[in-house]
Amino acid sequence: MTEQDWIDICSVDDLQPDSGVCALVKDKQIAVFYMPKEQAVFAINNYDPFGKANVLSRGMIGDLNGAPMVASPLYKQHFNLQTGECLDDPEVSVEAYSIRINNGRVEVSL
Amino acid sequence: MSDKQTLVVIGNGMVGQNFLVSLMESEISEQYEVVTFCEEPRPAYDRVHLTEYFSGKTADQLSMVEEGFFENNNITIHIGDKAESINLAEKLVISQQGVEIRYDKLVLATGSVPFVPPIQGKDRAKCLVYRTIEDLEAITTAAEHSKAGAVIGGGLLGLEAAKALTDLGLKTHVIQFSHRLMSAQLDDGGALLLKQKIEALGVSVHTNRNTIEIVDGEQHHNKLVFADGDELETDLVIFSAGIRPRDEIARACGLKVGQRGGIVIDNQCRTSDPDVYAIGECAVWENQVFGLVAPGYNMARTVVADLAGDAAEFEGADMSTKLKLNGVDVASIGDALANTEGCMTYTYQNGQEGIYKRLVVSGDGQKLLGAVLVGEASGYGTLLQYCLNDIDLPENPDSLILPHRSDESVGLGPDALPESAQICSCYDVSKGAVCSAIEGGCRTVADLKGETQAATGCGGCAALLKSVLDCELEKAGLEVNTDICEHFSYTRTDLYNIVMVEEIKTFDELIEKHGQGRGCEICRQAVGSILASYWNDYILEKSHLSLQDTNDTYLANMQKDGTYSVVPRMTGGEVTPDMLIALGEIAKKYGLYTKVTGGQRIDLFGARVDQLPLIWQELIDAGYESGHAYGKSLRTVKSCVGSTWCRFGVDDSVGLAVELENRYKGLRAPHKIKFAVSGCTRECAEAQGKDIGVIATEGGWNLYVCGNGGMKPRHADLFATNLDKETLIKYIDRVLIFYVRTAERLQRTSVWMENMEGGLDYLKSVVIDDKLGIGENLETQMQHVIDTYQCEWKTTIADEEKLKRFRHFINSDEQDDNVLFVEERGQIRPATEEEHQHLKIAEEA
Numbered sequence A: 001m002t003e004q005d006w007i008d009i010c011s012v013d014d015l016q017p018d019s020g021v022c023a024l025v026k027d028k029q030i031a032v033f034y035m036p037k038e039q040a041v042f043a044i045n046n047y048d049p050f051g052k053a054n055v056l057s058r059g060m061i062g063d064l065n066g067a068p069m070v071a072s073p074l075y076k077q078h079f080n081l082q083t084g085e086c087l088d089d090p091e092v093s094v095e096a097y098s099i100r101i102n103n104g105r106v107e108v109s110l
Numbered sequence B: 001m002s003d004k005q006t007l008v009v010i011g012n013g014m015v016g017q018n019f020l021v022s023l024m025e026s027e028i029s030e031q032y033e034v035v036t037f038c039e040e041p042r043p044a045y046d047r048v049h050l051t052e053y054f055s056g057k058t059a060d061q062l063s064m065v066e067e068g069f070f071e072n073n074n075i076t077i078h079i080g081d082k083a084e085s086i087n088l089a090e091k092l093v094i095s096q097q098g099v100e101i102r103y104d105k106l107v108l109a110t111g112s113v114p115f116v117p118p119i120q121g122k123d124r125a126k127c128l129v130y131r132t133i134e135d136l137e138a139i140t141t142a143a144e145h146s147k148a149g150a151v152i153g154g155g156l157l158g159l160e161a162a163k164a165l166t167d168l169g170l171k172t173h174v175i176q177f178s179h180r181l182m183s184a185q186l187d188d189g190g191a192l193l194l195k196q197k198i199e200a201l202g203v204s205v206h207t208n209r210n211t212i213e214i215v216d217g218e219q220h221h222n223k224l225v226f227a228d229g230d231e232l233e234t235d236l237v238i239f240s241a242g243i244r245p246r247d248e249i250a251r252a253c254g255l256k257v258g259q260r261g262g263i264v265i266d267n268q269c270r271t272s273d274p275d276v277y278a279i280g281e282c283a284v285w286e287n288q289v290f291g292l293v294a295p296g297y298n299m300a301r302t303v304v305a306d307l308a309g310d311a312a313e314f315e316g317a318d319m320s321t322k323l324k325l326n327g328v329d330v331a332s333i334g335d336a337l338a339n340t341e342g343c344m345t346y347t348y349q350n351g352q353e354g355i356y357k358r359l360v361v362s363g364d365g366q367k368l369l370g371a372v373l374v375g376e377a378s379g380y381g382t383l384l385q386y387c388l389n390d391i392d393l394p395e396n397p398d399s400l401i402l403p404h405r406s407d408e409s410v411g412l413g414p415d416a417l418p419e420s421a422q423i424c425s426c427y428d429v430s431k432g433a434v435c436s437a438i439e440g441g442c443r444t445v446a447d448l449k450g451e452t453q454a455a456t457g458c459g460g461c462a463a464l465l466k467s468v469l470d471c472e473l474e475k476a477g478l479e480v481n482t483d484i485c486e487h488f489s490y491t492r493t494d495l496y497n498i499v500m501v502e503e504i505k506t507f508d509e510l511i512e513k514h515g516q517g518r519g520c521e522i523c524r525q526a527v528g529s530i531l532a533s534y535w536n537d538y539i540l541e542k543s544h545l546s547l548q549d550t551n552d553t554y555l556a557n558m559q560k561d562g563t564y565s566v567v568p569r570m571t572g573g574e575v576t577p578d579m580l581i582a583l584g585e586i587a588k589k590y591g592l593y594t595k596v597t598g599g600q601r602i603d604l605f606g607a608r609v610d611q612l613p614l615i616w617q618e619l620i621d622a623g624y625e626s627g628h629a630y631g632k633s634l635r636t637v638k639s640c641v642g643s644t645w646c647r648f649g650v651d652d653s654v655g656l657a658v659e660l661e662n663r664y665k666g667l668r669a670p671h672k673i674k675f676a677v678s679g680c681t682r683e684c685a686e687a688q689g690k691d692i693g694v695i696a697t698e699g700g701w702n703l704y705v706c707g708n709g710g711m712k713p714r715h716a717d718l719f720a721t722n723l724d725k726e727t728l729i730k731y732i733d734r735v736l737i738f739y740v741r742t743a744e745r746l747q748r749t750s751v752w753m754e755n756m757e758g759g760l761d762y763l764k765s766v767v768i769d770d771k772l773g774i775g776e777n778l779e780t781q782m783q784h785v786i787d788t789y790q791c792e793w794k795t796t797i798a799d800e801e802k803l804k805r806f807r808h809f810i811n812s813d814e815q816d817d818n819v820l821f822v823e824e825r826g827q828i829r830p831a832t833e834e835e836h837q838h839l840k841i842a843e844e845a
């Protein structure tokens, strides 16, 4: 991965602690989550394949069996924030993206 | 016509209905066309709990018939129609209303009638009996203009009736023919103590009194004249001098009846005609009539088995009983009167504490034959098991009734009971059945009730059931896991107490000190709710934001397509024309779908997240506030129009609804809370279906608690009557904060109360009698919540930082292109999946 692949989204201050926001990157809706205690950021697709709506960024986050996760606000399925896998249904997953904090800026790579 | 046989059941009382249920559960039900005659104006109801009719239980609540039971099982029921005659030769039943049916099998379940001694004047006005809902209605009416009542008969039922009369506000007397109360069940010592306890309830007990005549009274409507010449004035007279089986229809058609009445049956419950059975209180078996439900249910099962060709026998029944009077513990087991030859007795008497216990033991000291317990009956379950299962007594049998010292084992552990031990006699549930239900996954008494029906009859076996459950769970190494989730090994109540005691203000602090990991949507929301109800901070503060469910974080309810609904508060459902116009204008401007909700207010749907602050700014300018439709919090206080306009209204229900809604708005709770206030008993606001319901009466407000609609509707319970407003509000404050503190997450008030040990009575004792001494503290906390109320939308709109979150993209002003509307009936609605495809294709083309 070259430095060019990282796309700037916003400042860390724009993120919501222990919660999510949605970014528009190359026509894709990306849900971005932030855990300030660990200084961790995660990015997955915002589209909820169960509820069929762009809402994952508005779910509640935390961890299940140690894996960071988001619970869909519509029907509460859990998605692994690192891999995008659905924890309740192994057949389903959403895209997960690389993301980092760089000098106070949040950057993703698709 | 089908090739099915016809089975006719005469009488739809407790046993008749139980028979129908057992029959329907059996495979043989398919072989029969079933018809039943029900003389009373309603199908079977719970006579055992009839007295609760006086404390507000309705006929519906007492019903023993599940909704749709007769329809779903194709049973024809003739309600309000009495079977008048039977023709055994032609196998015909003819009813009062002229229905004529040929039967193949006939079951008589006609019950019994109260015995009214042949006293002169027994048919005078206000001389009544105590058996049916109609009887209780007649008693209520007669009590209205009465001051005193007398119950003739001091047995189990007579005492229950006497307590009911005192509760109706009458000076009450019990007249007993023999020299002691409950003479069939208690010995002299027990009966004497019982008399004292009954008198302590305010009832005068007159023993050795033979009533010979009832005549006009001077101060009261009636006067009882006794054989010894004494007299007693009273208004009401209730006869409760035993029961007489209803055998008239059987007698008339030539079936064999007993010497002292009752339809004679054999061990299969067959009468003298092999195609005719008799069950319940109308039957006599080996010269005995059984005046309890459990033996009747037993007979019902025997008949179903006999019809199915299975071997089954009715072998008599245990007549042990407990009295159902609040504050008076009395139980009688087996041979309580020590009639068995050569038996020995042990007696324990404690005059100071009002306790009397007697054991009747076999001559060799090995087995328990009977017992009497007065004043303290907690050992009933254990002793009954010794007696019924022939369990060997411990070396010193008296240890079973002596007050136990700490190092002694107390009675019989449930572990010692054989699998066959009957735990619930009402529904014949054995310990084995309970254990297999536990193996099958039952973890609480409520689970077991649902699965096995145990403890859903008279309730006498509930304590024993619980101890079997606890013992089995412990044996299986199964501690019931009540942890809220993997992040906290605590229940919601525990967490609430921790927050209170340690004054914890944030989730991070709580999870650092008492939990593990990062949390999840379950504990975050629960803690969010606890912090909000305790501290009542602004919920979108940075430290609380991540604890809110999506609906709370956006202060709106997310809909299926990711848009939101907007519900402004309309206190009590009241709205001015100007406010209504303003709402309409705003809805029109933003193109929102508009609908009146089930909670008497107006919902606007289809708002995008970026539109929410704009819409709310306009609503607030027009005078609206947040309706908290998104929160687990107070929703609406429904009202009916009340005395202001309604010709029947007794008090200003709208005024009170508005006041209550303003008082409790914003209160966060384990689940949502709904209220309603009705202006009179017609109950147009449906207050008895709410968590808190208030109904105006001539004497003040009646308060109902813990009802709800939804998935499992529950009628609210009458909590207190004729309250002034101040007391009403005090009680509501206390009930609500007690709920907020002690309920589990997502537990509505109904489930909370039903799971509470002691139930309604306990809740009353905490709220009304302040038994825990926390009344004032509860009120103070409520006052804090009220004082710190804020309209969350108003606060949000004034805060630039907070508004940043109300946009779909953090890095763009574009909108979610997946949100698409189409028009229907003149308004928008979300496009279906199919329409999505079409619209997308059209756009691309």
Ligand code: SRM
Pocket: B557, B558, B559, B565, B567, B595, B596, B597, B598, B599, B600, B601, B602, B603, B629, B635, B636, B672, B674, B689, B690, B707, B708, B709, B710, B711, B712, B748
């Ligand atoms: C809008 C409304 C339907 C309507 O168009 O009339 C509605 C809509 C919803 N109800 Fe309701 N309920 C609405 C009145 C009711 C009523 C009637 C009433 O309040 O008198 C009941 C039965 C009464 C009761 O609650 O006891 C009711 C019983 C439920 C239940 C079942 C609760 C239960 O204890 O079984 C749920 C599910 C839940 O809360 O877990 C529910 C859940 C919901 C949810 C939150 C479902 C969801 O997750 O999306 C809906 C939110 C829609 C929204 O965006 O506002 N809604 N819901 C009504 C809003 C009333 C208001 O003004 O706030």
Ligand SMILES: Cc1cc2nc3c(=O)[nH]c(=O)nc-3n(C[C@H](O)[C@H](O)[C@H](O)COP(=O)(O)OP(=O)(O)OC[C@H]3O[C@@H](n4cnc5c(N)ncnc54)[C@H](O)[C@@H]3O)c2cc1C
Pocket: B010, B011, B012, B013, B014, B015, B016, B017, B037, B038, B039, B040, B047, B048, B049, B050, B051, B081, B082, B083, B084, B109, B110, B111, B112, B130, B131, B132, B157, B160, B246, B249, B279, B280, B281, B282, B290, B291, B292, B293, B294, B296, B324, B458
């Ligand atoms: C206040 C009260 C408290 C009680 N408490 C307890 C208790 O704690 N524990 C306990 O075990 N028992 C208790 N009982 C007794 C219990 O209610 C009875 O044992 C039980 O109801 C008997 O059921 P059954 O079906 O035989 O009679 P019922 O319930 O009386 O039913 C008989 C039905 O048949 C109808 N009927 C009669 N003749 C005809 C006809 N010809 N055609 C059509 N219909 C007809 C009657 O109208 C009646 O509805 C109590 C009873 C009362 C009144």
Ligand code: SF4
Pocket: none
């Ligand atoms: S009844 Fe069901 S569909 Fe209707 S509003 Fe309530 S939750 Fe939604």
Ligand code: FES
Pocket: B423, B424, B425, B426, B427, B454, B455, B456, B457, B458, B459, B460, B461, B462
């Ligand atoms: S013994 Fe009556 S409910 Fe169990």
